[in-house]
Amino acid sequence: MSDAVSTTLSPTPRSTVGRHRERGATDRAALYDVLDHGLVCHLALVRDGAPVVLPTGYGRIGDTLYVHGSSGARWLREGGVPVCATVTHLDGIVYARSAFHFSMNYRSAVAHGTARLVTAEPERTDALRAIVEHLAPGSWDYTRQPTRRELAATAVLALDLDEASVKIRTGPPADDPEDLSPEVWAGVVPLTSTLGTPRPDPHVPADAPIPPHVTTRTVSGNCP
Incomplete structure (x- = not known):
């Protein structure tokens, strides 16, 4: 769903970012x-x-x-x-x-x-x-x-x-600046969302292959 042309946002009073x-x-x-x-x-x-x-x-x-x-x-x-x-x-x-x-x-x-x-x-x-x-x-x-x-x-x-x-x-x-003590740890703990291994519905035959559109989505594990 990408767009060929990108334009700037036109903020209104209620959509204008205030703090930071x-x-x-x-x-x-x-x-x-x-x-x-x-x-x-x-x-x-x-x-x-x-x-x-x-x-x-x-x-x-x-x-x-x-x-x-x-x-x-x-x-x-x-x-x-x-x-x-x-x-x-x-x-x-x-x-x-x-x-x-x-x-x-x-x-x-x-x-x-x-x-x-x-x-x-x-x-x-x-x-x-x-x-x-x-x-x-x-x-x-x-x-x-x-x-x-x-x-x-x-x-x-x-x-x-x-x-x-x-x-x-x-x-x-x-x-x-006054808090930059080497004795206190600071940093960032990253958070990521991943897609797991597909689990077939019980009514799907055990030997049925997973459709390509499902495997393509999950092979990288990225979400979405």
Whole structure:
């Protein structure tokens, strides 16, 4: 889902990085990178007067983020809901010499906007395909396509990525000069996510080969 042309982010008052502005990325390619290498986004909204944060799968096509859920959910059926979507990668735990400077190395993206209900074709099918392919590349064409009943039970929301920000921290702790004691260890403990060995469903014959789109995804162990 890479894009041939990269443009800069155009921050709005609520998408402008405040604290540690030096960690803010301005290239839209950084936004795509964070989104395309994540697996779960957290969707925040206000429901019945109270804030709710929902973890969910997602997919991206160009400058649009897609999520799906049950069409039985009223807020999903209606669309037009103000939301905030976030995706975060934790890359390391930063051990400092002072408690104040303990931190994390991370890459995060935050998108604000009004989610619209997707009902027209082919966008709806393209969105569902993007969500499946983001989680498990090569699976959409390999598996049975959704039935009319399954499609009726599924709502798809689209969030334009016009109002988004990216924040990234890398490197060692930012200890104050007076705390740079050689007697106290400081540094970074890296964190990585890996894919394990595929485990066939019990109904799969024991001698059935693992499909290429699964082995290709897992051979490197990288996630995703």
